[in-house]
Amino acid sequence: MTVGDLMQMMAAIRFEHRWLAEEFVAESLRLGEQERGKEHHYVPRMYLKRWAVDKKVQPVLVDRRQVSPPQRPKEVAKKTNLYSLPAPDSTMDQPLRWIEKHLSRIEDECADRLDQLACLEHGVVLDDELKRDMSVFLGLQVTRTVSNRERSLLLINGPIGAKREFYRRMGVSEAAFDTMLANTYTDPKVEAINLMFADVRYTVAGSLYRREWAVYRTSEPIVTCDDPVVFVAGPPGARDVTVGALFSAAVLYPISPEHLLVMLRPDLRHNEPYLLNQAETRSANHEIVAAAASTAFERPGDDIAVHLEVPVRAQAAELDDDQVAQLDDVTALRLLLDRVTPRSRWAGVPDAPGWPVPRWYTG
Template sequence: MTGEELMQMMAALRFEHQWLGDDFVAESIRLGKAENGKEHHYVPQMYLKRWTVGQKVQPVLVDRRKVLPTQRPREVAKKTNFYSLPAPGGTMDAPLRWVEKHLSRIEDECAHRLDQLQRLGSGEVTDDELKRDLSVFLGLQVTRTRAQRTRYLLLIKGPVAAKREFYRLMAPNMTDADFRAMLARTHADPQAEAITLMFSDVRCPVAARLHMRQWAVYRTETPLVTCDDPVVLLAGPPVGREVTLGVGISAVVLYPIGPHQLLVMLRPGLRHRGGYVLDEEETRSINHEMVAAAESMVFERPGDDIAADLEVPARADVVEPSDEQAADFVDPAEALRVMLLGATARSRWAGVPEAPAWPIPRWYGL
């Protein structure tokens, strides 16, 4: 592929949408000046409300299979100053307070979009405007999680020589001048740069890759759970269960939209077949995937009692390196190995000899 062809491909994947545009961001910045809240949610409250009974949702700690007391959605899936970044003096960093406001404005719009999917009941999603809006919303859900923040920081804090090797692999047509220009645009604060990457990855290529998929809503005969990383990527056969792939080439992307409805997005070339209802055993296999995809927590309706009965291997921790550790990387090849390992989402099934088969064989044309 020539450099010109690469640029044309990247331009085609750049997703243009008002929520990613300068005017929408400017309005969020203006509104964000009045924001004082410090508790920021990495899973939208409006989404978790779909699993509430009596205004409360049931959280379950995955690795300990521990059912926690029921809580309101505002009390879970949050972290202090996750988007605002406290300044050294302990106050909120004013230039970044807008991010939570920006996300909440998109969430408010997409609450209606999720209601549209719910009213569809089941079947293929053909409304392109609805798909475009939800592609941005789901793209942000992919990039805004705690696990993704850690992966971004691992890449950002890596030594320059290792970053250059990383981009030689990821973007082989990037010149040294392009690389230096990219470094010059990088924010001095790694946390701020991580937030920049959160939005830039949605703009190119995550939202475009989601939008081009074949979307359909499936109904389930028994209840679904969701989790703290609810956009779930299934690489699919013929690759093994230890493999994780990105939004572009994973066979299936899953997103529960309620206790009895599942949005399924198939890679172009695959097609929905066999009806849009999942039976009890198929639904159990999807719930197993949701539990396995969780960083640490699953959410279900109080009384459903599903997640604690689904055992999955412990997730290997990826620890963000300290500034001192990052500075100690001397060998670019070793630093690159650490960066690639840490920056790639890892399956809980890696190294497990008897991992379950990929769920719902008909999705892969089997």
């Protein structure tokens, strides 16, 4: 594959949308100059408000099965200076304020889109413009989480030899890899943000848009979590498999305590009824809780997440620079691929539950 071939391939799969256009980004840059906030939300406040009672949501720490006191949406799912980079001649991190402004501008419009989805009379989503808008919004939600940012930084900071071998296995030529390397931002935090938008443009948004969308009502309340776009690999895959936006049988996104957006792979089809019974709703809730990085969210009083037991999420031990320097490329490649791939909580669990809602995978 030549550099020209690579560029043509990327242009062919690029998802065009005004929220990803240079003009929209430029306006966010201008507006972001006035922003001073340092608390950056990786799950939008307008989204979590949909689970609020008396203006508060109920966080549940999944690994501990611990219910925290109800909190306002602005107080949860946030991280100080998540979108940040070192200022010139300074050791202090400064906010990349335009990123938060950019995301908030999209969120303002998508609040109405979520209401439209919840008000559908028919389960199947046919509104093309709505699907395009939500595909970008959900793509940015996938790429903006703390866990995804950490995986991106691991990939960016990985040994060059290991990355070269990774891309060689993908069919990228030496020349194309060298070009990619030359165009990489030297600051890894800036490159992580660059990758965030690139992933949406070239992979996630288009993959979501091409799916078969439907909204299901739930017979019991549905929960959400701090990584709310949930990828379900589905059969015949094993329960520990994670395959992401391209190949997952179903992608789940709770849109309210009574509604679940389900995006099926293009070869699958939705079948009525567009109502999940109690067992189906419970299985969907179990999947959402298992997808959480650390926290599930529900309405105060629903008391659902704490009763859904899932394995503790495994934490990989961090290697220091000296340890990384001693790795050969084969070992470094294996570690790199393992750590930049989202891990299922069900890996190695012999009594893992079946895939949720079996009727989604019948084609």
